[in-house]
Amino acid sequence: MDTARSTLFAKIWDRHKVVEREDGQTLLYVDRHYIHDGSRRAFEVLAEKGLKLRRPDRTFGTPDHYVPSSSRDISAIADAEARAMVETIEVNAARHGATVFGLRDPRQGIVHVVGPEQGLTQPGITIVCGDSHTSTHGALGALAFGIGASEVAHVMATQTLWQRRPKSMRISVEGRLARGVFAKDIILAIIAQIGAAGATGHVIEYAGSAIRGLSMEGRLTVCNMSIEAGGRAGLIAPDETTCAYLAGRPYAPKERDWESALAAWRALPSDDGARFDREVTLDAAGIVPMATWGTSPEHAAPITDRIPDPSTAPDAQRRAGWEAALAYMDLAPGTPLDAIPIDRVFIGSCTNSRIEDLRAAAAIARGRKAVIPAWVVPGSGLVKAEAEAEGLDAVFKAAGFEWREAGCSMCVGMNGDLVAPGQRCASTSNRNFAGRQGKEARTHLVSPAMAAAAALSGRLTDVRRMLAEG
Numbered sequence: 276m277d278t279a280r281s282t283l284f285a286k287i288w289d290r291h292k293v294v295e296r297e298d299g300q301t302l303l304y305v306d307r308h309y310i311h312d313g314s315r316r317a318f319e320v321l322a323e324k325g326l327k328l329r330r331p332d333r334t335f336g337t338p339d340h341y342v343p344s345s346s347r348d349i350s351a352i353a354d355a356e357a358r359a360m361v362e363t364i365e366v367n368a369a370r371h372g373a374t375v376f377g378l379r380d381p382r383q384g385i386v387h388v389v390g391p392e393q394g395l396t397q398p399g400i401t402i403v404c405g406d407s408h409t410s411t412h413g414a415l416g417a418l419a420f421g422i423g424a425s426e427v428a429h430v431m432a433t434q435t436l437w438q439r440r441p442k443s444m445r446i447s448v449e450g451r452l453a454r455g456v457f458a459k460d461i462i463l464a465i466i467a468q469i470g471a472a473g474a475t476g477h478v479i480e481y482a483g484s485a486i487r488g489l490s491m492e493g494r495l496t497v498c499n500m501s502i503e504a505g506g507r508a509g510l511i512a513p514d515e516t517t518c519a520y521l522a523g524r525p526y527a528p529k530e531r532d533w534e535s536a537l538a539a540w541r542a543l544p545s546d547d548g549a550r551f552d553r554e555v556t557l558d559a560a561g562i563v564p565m566a567t568w569g570t571s572p573e574h575a576a577p578i579t580d581r582i583p584d585p586s587t588a589p590d591a592q593r594r595a596g597w598e599a600a601l602a603y604m605d606l607a608p609g610t611p612l613d614a615i616p617i618d619r620v621f622i623g624s625c626t627n628s629r630i631e632d633l634r635a636a637a638a639i640a641r642g643r644k645a646v647i648p649a650w651v652v653p654g655s656g657l658v659k660a661e662a663e664a665e666g667l668d669a670v671f672k673a674a675g676f677e678w679r680e681a682g683c684s685m686c687v688g689m690n691g692d693l694v695a696p697g698q699r700c701a702s703t704s705n706r707n708f709a710g711r712q713g714k715e716a717r718t719h720l721v722s723p724a725m726a727a728a729a730a731l732s733g734r735l736t737d738v739r740r741m742l743a744e745g
């Protein structure tokens with residue numbers, strides 16, 4: 276391995292290389308394989324081929340996509356197929372000896388919330404999961420990426436994965452964030468600048484003083500949306516924030532192992548002078564609260580802006596994309612973003628359902644009243660319990676928000692939690708694609724504080740105004 280001036284990504288990649296083929300494919304060793312209720316087909320493939328789960332001790336999961344957010348009762352899942360998905364992950368885990376935090380386990384939640392929370396996600400390791408937003412785990416300095424269904428079966432059988440080595444890209448965000456500006460605004464500003472395909476073929480390393488200044492929850496939000504910029508993965512160098520976050524977590528190394536882990540983690544950050552294939556820099560002070568107006572995360576703009584006119588798009592392809600997006604969203608060019616009416620609010624998803632997200636939303640909701648339906652869906656049972664211990668549930672309920680059970684919920688229209696056709700939802704999730712939250716649903720991506728502000732005003736609102744009101 277070339278340790279001279281390596282990037283964080285290269286260090287992890289090189290340490291996990293099993294073999295390289297002449298066609299450029301590398302067989303990588305997988306340290307952790309996360310599974311969820313959508314993994315049923317891969318277990319069926321194993322059974323059809325008469326194979327065993329190669330490393331049950333490295334396989335962890337939880338049902339999240341299809342679980343109800345109304346209760347922990349599996350009979351609340353009306354769709355028989357969805358119910359079977361939630362049931363079989365526990366059956367398959369028991370059969371193969373893998374660890375799954377089931378629907379009634381207090382540790383259940385969205386797989387990308389549960390992994391870090393349990394201390395399973397650690398610096399320097401490789402993580403894969405059959406879900407695009409596996410990039411989330413890069414926040415702790417892991418190389419983590421989503422894989423397809425056939426690859427899930429391959430990892431189950433071999434604990435390895437064939438991959439082509441991505442390029443490297445560093446996105447540095449320098450300076451201090453203003454009050455009312457959060458990690459979600461950083462990543463939306465990045466995607467607005469580089470585009471939804473801006474990092475295609477690259478692993479992104481997020482760097483700079485504004486990134487280092489983020490809590491672990493904020494870093495998880497940023498890395499979560501790497502895929503929305505086209506990135507294969509996104510990661511952040513481990514530092515004291517990382518170590519403090521992991522200390523004492525159930526699956527984090529203990530005692531002497533902890534000391535040697537710390538030493539190994541401290542050697543992981545990219546070396547001074549390490550070369551990246553691409554570099555982008557943003558000024559944190561220039562970022563304001565963001566909201567999306569279209570059907571791609573790159574259709575994002577400062578809340579103080581107006582909806583752009585497709586005639587000003589930089590090229591014909593984007594012009595057509597903007598026109599189609601505005602037709603779907605039923606919005607007119609030139610409309611101020613903060614004049615867009617909102618029908619409902621969703622605070623949750625693997626992007627923004629952690630304790631800090633709920634605190635930020637509750638700080639806005641406290642003492643005020645929602646004028647439209649608003650849901651708060653914690654990312655895990657443990658986040659829910661922590662929020663309740665702090666009284667956040669009481670704040671939300673007093674403000675007229677609904678306090679729900681953990682799961683993916685309204686992030687994705689596959690579990691019964693839907694935005695009605697034609698309705699507009701201010702959502703803390705990561706995708707505003709046409710139909711993502713339900714047929715003909717219209718999604719505006721925002722931070723948790725901005726989502727709470729929208730719930731209170733019934734339109735997209737600059738949360739800084741509410742902060743100023745106290």
Ligand code: SF4
Pocket residue numbers: 339340385386387406408624625626682683686687704705
């Ligand atoms: S919360 Fe949404 S984006 Fe995250 S894993 Fe669930 S469905 Fe996917």
